[in-house]
Amino acid sequence: MKTLVKKHPLAIRWFHWLNFPLLLLMIWSGILIYWAYPTYRVGLGDYYLFKMNLEQTTWRQLHVNNRLAEGMALHFFFMWLFVVNGVLYVAYTLLSGEWRALVPNRHSFREAVHVLLHDLHIRRDPPPPRKFNGAQQIAYTSVILMGVGSLVTGLAIYKPVQFSWLTWVLGGYPMARFFHFWLTVGYVAFFVVHIAQVIRAGWNNFRAMVIGYEVRHEG
Amino acid sequence: MKDEQDDVDLTVQRLSRRGFITAGLAATACYGAYKWLRSRPREDGVEWPLRRALLANEALAQAYYSPSRLSPRFEPRDITRPRVNGRLGLVPDVDADAWRLKIEGAASPVALTLAAIRELPAHEMITELRCIEGWSTIVQWKGARLRDLMERFPPPNPVRFLSMETANRGYYIGLDIESALHPQSLLVYEMNGAPLNWLHGAPLRLAIPIKYGIKNIKAISTIRYTGVRPADFWAERGYDWYAGH
Numbered sequence: 001m002k003t004l005v006k007k008h009p010l011a012i013r014w015f016h017w018l019n020f021p022l023l024l025l026m027i028w029s030g031i032l033i034y035w036a037y038p039t040y041r042v043g044l045g046d047y048y049l050f051k052m053n054l055e056q057t058t059w060r061q062l063h064v065n066n067r068l069a070e071g072m073a074l075h076f077f078f079m080w081l082f083v084v085n086g087v088l089y090v091a092y093t094l095l096s097g098e099w100r101a102l103v104p105n106r107h108s109f110r111e112a113v114h115v116l117l118h119d120l121h122i123r124r125d126p127p128p129p130r131k132f133n134g135a136q137q138i139a140y141t142s143v144i145l146m147g148v149g150s151l152v153t154g155l156a157i158y159k160p161v162q163f164s165w166l167t168w169v170l171g172g173y174p175m176a177r178f179f180h181f182w183l184t185v186g187y188v189a190f191f192v193v194h195i196a197q198v199i200r201a202g203w204n205n206f207r208a209m210v211i212g213y214e215v216r217h218e219g
Numbered sequence: 220m221k222d223e224q225d226d227v228d229l230t231v232q233r234l235s236r237r238g239f240i241t242a243g244l245a246a247t248a249c250y251g252a253y254k255w256l257r258s259r260p261r262e263d264g265v266e267w268p269l270r271r272a273l274l275a276n277e278a279l280a281q282a283y284y285s286p287s288r289l290s291p292r293f294e295p296r297d298i299t300r301p302r303v304n305g306r307l308g309l310v311p312d313v314d315a316d317a318w319r320l321k322i323e324g325a326a327s328p329v330a331l332t333l334a335a336i337r338e339l340p341a342h343e344m345i346t347e348l349r350c351i352e353g354w355s356t357i358v359q360w361k362g363a364r365l366r367d368l369m370e371r372f373p374p375p376n377p378v379r380f381l382s383m384e385t386a387n388r389g390y391y392i393g394l395d396i397e398s399a400l401h402p403q404s405l406l407v408y409e410m411n412g413a414p415l416n417w418l419h420g421a422p423l424r425l426a427i428p429i430k431y432g433i434k435n436i437k438a439i440s441t442i443r444y445t446g447v448r449p450a451d452f453w454a455e456r457g458y459d460w461y462a463g464h
Contacts, residue, residue, distance in 0.1 A: 001223075001224070002224055002228075003227065017245070021249050025253075033353070037352045037353030069264060069456060073270070073273060073459075076273060159280065160349065161289070161428065162284065207231075207238075210238040210239060210242050213230075
């Protein structure tokens with residue numbers, strides 16, 4: 001028997017979908033800024049695991065060269081919308097009680113392993129059906145904490161004298177920049193997994209993020 | 220039973236129509252808003268709403284600003300290799316003896332020798348120079364406080380701004396008066412324990428670690444008090460005029 005079940009509140013759907021272009025614009029303008037000094041790498045001395053550095057010819061082919069001023073102007077415009085949307089989302093989840101479904105509990109980590117093994121076709125039995133499974137709770141809460149991290153590291157870079165204590169806590173100005181950058185790489189990684197999981201979960205699940213309701217088959 | 224199932228399908232259809240039309244309209248509105256934003260006439264190299272946002276951010280930063288907050292100080296062992304990033308306004312081999320620092324807008328015209336500036340109380344600091352491009356270096360500076368110079372040769376009436384330029388106006392900056400008065404805003408004649416060379420702005424440059432590197436003008440020729448926001452080389456090219464840390 002088919003039933004309709006309310007899944008995502010209207011406010012959360014708006015916050016979610018508004019965040020998509022806002023985060024995209026923050027990343028895009030961030031890339032324009034990054035062009036001016038693209039030197040992040042993970043390593044020690046001459047040895048490194050990997051680095052994030054494109055040749056200038058590649059930057060030019062992508063038309064993202066010499067656009068630092070534009071990138072900064074966009075970044076310092078859209079940051080406000082990005083922050084407001086994020087703060088409203090968190091405030092809403094707290095006030096409405098939605099946070100209970102989103103914040104991991106003591107079972108989440110075990111369940112997340114179960115989800116991972118199931119998704120990788122190593123474990124056959126599916127995780128218990130709930131609004132958000134343990135892996136989702138961890139992912140959706142982590143990405144909010146990453147958002148807080150981007151604000152904090154961003155402020156430490158934006159005003160490293162007025163908030164020098166914050167920059168100091170983060171290990172100094174170059175270190176704050178490093179964290180700010182790698183958090184962005186984290187969003188991209190989140191996005192890739194998120195899209196893959198949405199495709200895997202199917203239309204009914206995706207549609208619920210647009211219309212709020214999910215069709216359930218019971219009995 | 221059959222009717223109930225049809226009801227579910229119909230409800231989903233109705234909700235979907237409404238939901239996806241709303242989503243489509245919202246996406247179109249977002250796209251339209253962005254296109255509108257990016258097609259606005261430019262003010263100093265950037266679309267006017269973005270320029271207004273930079274000015275609003277500046278007002279907020281100025282409201283929060285306190286001269287008691289200092290740029291972090293470092294130890295001599297932290298000093299890094301200095302970097303030269305462009306030669307705007309720089310000319311080799313300036314004759315330091317013939318050079319004068321002109322102050323315009325003071326009670327009477329002023330033209331100071333380097334010796335006169337060296338007579339002002341000297342201050343040393345090891346601070347971070349943060350380039351707007353993203354890199355930073357740690358430099359030891361020695362010079363006179365801009366504040367001391369301004370107190371010695373004040374404007375006849377209080378002013379809100381100050382501008383500085385090189386001899387040929389190849390480079391010029393504008394400063395808000397509060398930032399100029401900051402105790403770490405130094406008119407520098409020595410860097411990393413040696414007199415400035417021309418690539419670092421001999422005979423006199425500004426070290427102002429509460430601003431991005433773009434405001435740390437080299438080879439200063441003229442300082443001018445002014446009531447109107449002065450032109451700034453990079454701010455005319457789309458950058459934030461305030462550029463404050």
